[in-house]
Amino acid sequence: MTALSLERISKSFGPVEVLKDIDLEVSEGEFVVFVGPSGCGKSTLLRVIAGLEDATSGRVRIGGRDVTATPPAKRGIAMVFQSYALYPHLDVRGNMTLGLKQAGEAKATIDERVAVAARMLSLEGYLERRPAELSGGQRQRVAIGRAIVRKPELFLFDEPLSNLDAALRMATRVEIARLHRELGASMIYVTHDQTEAMTLADRIVVLRDGRVEQVGSPMDLYNDPDNQFVAGFLGAPSMNFLPSAALGLPGAVTGIRPEQMSISGDGPVAGTVTHVERLGGDTNLLVATGMPAPGDTLTVRLFGQHAHEVGETVRLGFARDGAYAFDSEGRRLR
Amino acid sequence: MNKARHNPLNSGLAHLALLTYTAIALFPVAVILINSFKTRKAIFGAPLALPDAQSFSLIGYQTVMKQGDFFLYFQNSMIVTVVSLGLILLFGAMAAFALSEYRFRGNTLMGLYLALGIMIPIRIGTVAILQMMVATGLVNTLAALILVYTAQGLPLAVFILSEFMRQVSDDLKNAGRIDGMSEYAIFFRLVLPLVRPAMATVAVFNMIPIWNDLWFPLILAPSEATKTLTLGSQVFIGQFVTDWNAVLSALSLAILPVLVLYVIFSRQLIRGITSGAVK
Numbered sequence: 281m282t283a284l285s286l287e288r289i290s291k292s293f294g295p296v297e298v299l300k301d302i303d304l305e306v307s308e309g310e311f312v313v314f315v316g317p318s319g320c321g322k323s324t325l326l327r328v329i330a331g332l333e334d335a336t337s338g339r340v341r342i343g344g345r346d347v348t349a350t351p352p353a354k355r356g357i358a359m360v361f362q363s364y365a366l367y368p369h370l371d372v373r374g375n376m377t378l379g380l381k382q383a384g385e386a387k388a389t390i391d392e393r394v395a396v397a398a399r400m401l402s403l404e405g406y407l408e409r410r411p412a413e414l415s416g417g418q419r420q421r422v423a424i425g426r427a428i429v430r431k432p433e434l435f436l437f438d439e440p441l442s443n444l445d446a447a448l449r450m451a452t453r454v455e456i457a458r459l460h461r462e463l464g465a466s467m468i469y470v471t472h473d474q475t476e477a478m479t480l481a482d483r484i485v486v487l488r489d490g491r492v493e494q495v496g497s498p499m500d501l502y503n504d505p506d507n508q509f510v511a512g513f514l515g516a517p518s519m520n521f522l523p524s525a526a527l528g529l530p531g532a533v534t535g536i537r538p539e540q541m542s543i544s545g546d547g548p549v550a551g552t553v554t555h556v557e558r559l560g561g562d563t564n565l566l567v568a569t570g571m572p573a574p575g576d577t578l579t580v581r582l583f584g585q586h587a588h589e590v591g592e593t594v595r596l597g598f599a600r601d602g603a604y605a606f607d608s609e610g611r612r613l614r
Numbered sequence: 615m616n617k618a619r620h621n622p623l624n625s626g627l628a629h630l631a632l633l634t635y636t637a638i639a640l641f642p643v644a645v646i647l648i649n650s651f652k653t654r655k656a657i658f659g660a661p662l663a664l665p666d667a668q669s670f671s672l673i674g675y676q677t678v679m680k681q682g683d684f685f686l687y688f689q690n691s692m693i694v695t696v697v698s699l700g701l702i703l704l705f706g707a708m709a710a711f712a713l714s715e716y717r718f719r720g721n722t723l724m725g726l727y728l729a730l731g732i733m734i735p736i737r738i739g740t741v742a743i744l745q746m747m748v749a750t751g752l753v754n755t756l757a758a759l760i761l762v763y764t765a766q767g768l769p770l771a772v773f774i775l776s777e778f779m780r781q782v783s784d785d786l787k788n789a790g791r792i793d794g795m796s797e798y799a800i801f802f803r804l805v806l807p808l809v810r811p812a813m814a815t816v817a818v819f820n821m822i823p824i825w826n827d828l829w830f831p832l833i834l835a836p837s838e839a840t841k842t843l844t845l846g847s848q849v850f851i852g853q854f855v856t857d858w859n860a861v862l863s864a865l866s867l868a869i870l871p872v873l874v875l876y877v878i879f880s881r882q883l884i885r886g887i888t889s890g891a892v893k
């Protein structure tokens with residue numbers, strides 16, 4: 281069964297068209313990530329799904345029910361916001377139970393669900409605290425708890441980790457993945473961070489300027505991008521783009537992932553090392569070539585530790601089957 | 615903690631500046647209070663001297679209590695001020711919420727129209743207002759004053775409050791909507807508590823001019839039953855003779871309730887500021 285289906289969703293703010301003809305199906309139990317640069321309309325799309333924003337045209341179905349004209353509280357969704365959005369005047373329990381109380385649930389049910397959620401998120405000792413007395417990570421867990429107790433058909437996350445520090449972000453990411461497995465619920469997760477998208481998603485939806493660029497599993501998108509934007513957006517460090525003419529390859533632009541490049545004495549590209557990043561496990565070289573942009577600086581990712589120095593002249597090679605060809609519009613040539 | 619705040623020289627200078635300002639601000643009030651307890655001769659003889667056994671006198675207060683119905687005036691002023699403030703805050707906040715929260719045609723225009731009232735003094739319309747009050751039979755009622763003061767206070771209230779409400783997180787309001795709160799519940803239970811400091815500011819800004827106003831009480835409600843304290847005090851200021859004892863005593867009494875109201879609101883104001891304002 282489909283948990284969510286979007287049919288030709290468009291949204292304009294005045295003359296500005298923010299979402300353009302978006303079609304999407306999410307199956308039950310699926311973890312779908314919307315990813316794209318800031319301002320591409322991810323949050324707007326999520327708010328349209330939640331019913332916080334009316335689509336200019338198109339239909340939203342949740343669990344087979346047309347909810348286009350249904351208010352947010354009746355859509356069977358729960359949402360976790362980037363800024364946590366906890367009610368400052370209520371304690372943790374109050375925050376988690378407000379929605380259920382509004383929906384008129386029995387007290388016993390409410391208490392039980394809160395207990396379950398609190399156990400799941402290790403919030404048991406904090407139920408009587410106010411949000412102001414919690415750390416950032418705890419607040420985020422309360423926000424997630426508030427979503428869990430509603431037992432929604434569909435979870436919506438809007439960049440839930442971007443206010444956390446790096447270590448906590450990693451831990452919370454793992455926690456969200458675990459929750460998804462335990463609850464088996466359908467989830468939509470918005471982020472601009474490709475690492476979060478790659479690590480969490482069953483399926484990734486890449487958005488740009490309000491359009492869906494490509495939909496697919498993380499590895500599908502990584503290995504087989506439809507266009508230059510998707511190829512460049514996923515993967516870190518991101519893909520190198522070189523003018524094909526300089527290499528004698530087909531198409532207008534050739535894309536090569538940094539890990540597909542190598543230092544080799546007879547490689548086709550010459551350049552000077554301008555920066556070395558040593559990460560221990562691997563070493564990233566930034567190499568300035570004489571080629572026009574975007575091929576003027578290339579990233580080479582070498583596994584293990586290497587003794588290259590800034591200023592060194594190197595020749596770069598790459599495997600032919602690791603090269604992607606794009607036309608002048610950025611479309612993939614296969 | 616900031617290091618500069620612990621520097622004794624800096625904090626000493628800051629305290630000196632603040633104390634100087636406090637002294638300047640309190641001086642006229644102190645003079646009024648001191649002299650209201652002195653004989654007429656002592657007021658003019660040594661206006662800055664504290665009352666002593668010889669110069670101490672309650673004649674001013676006695677005159678005030680005898681003349682006219684001061685408790686009624688008091689009550690009138692209180693009713694007018696409190697009800698006006700209540701209406702200004704309620705309607706101002708509601709209008710501000712609508713303007714800051716909802717996108718509708720004419721939103722900006724409406725905001726500008728409401729803000730116009732800040733620049734145009736309401737007294738320009740006195741004649742028209744009087745005609746309206748006569749036509750509606752509201753002359754010599756407290757309702758006339760309340761209506762006028764509410765109208766006078768709304769523009770600034772809407773302006774200040776809508777600025778603050780724009781800062782209340784959209785996510786918070788949206789979380790409320792997802793939890794099934796009505797728009798009224800979101801307004802009263804989520805937004806209003808967060809803009810309490812702004813509400814206190816608006817209340818303080820509006821309170822003093824309303825309490826002290828002489829113009830509209832004189833024109834719209836000069837009857838004995840509806841006189842406000844400020845208007846009532848005027849009987850002691852004559853064209854030829856002014857009963858200074860009574861004037862100073864009346865003023866001293868008039869300060870008290872404002873002081874109480876101010877303390878109530880300023881507590882909120884300070885609590886709001888120290889708890890990190892809107893967030």
Ligand SMILES: Nc1ncnc2c1ncn2[C@@H]1O[C@H](COP(=O)(O)OP(=O)(O)O)[C@@H](O)[C@H]1O
Nearest residue numbers: 293296298316317318319320321322323324325
């Ligand atoms: N309420 C609004 N009014 C006008 N424009 C908006 C509004 N909300 C979002 N936008 C515009 O829509 C675009 C997409 O915004 P958003 O969905 O928040 O992007 P993202 O979440 O992908 O960073 C942005 O250009 C933003 O300026």
Ligand SMILES: [Mg+2]
Nearest residue numbers: 322323324439
């Ligand atoms: Mg966003």
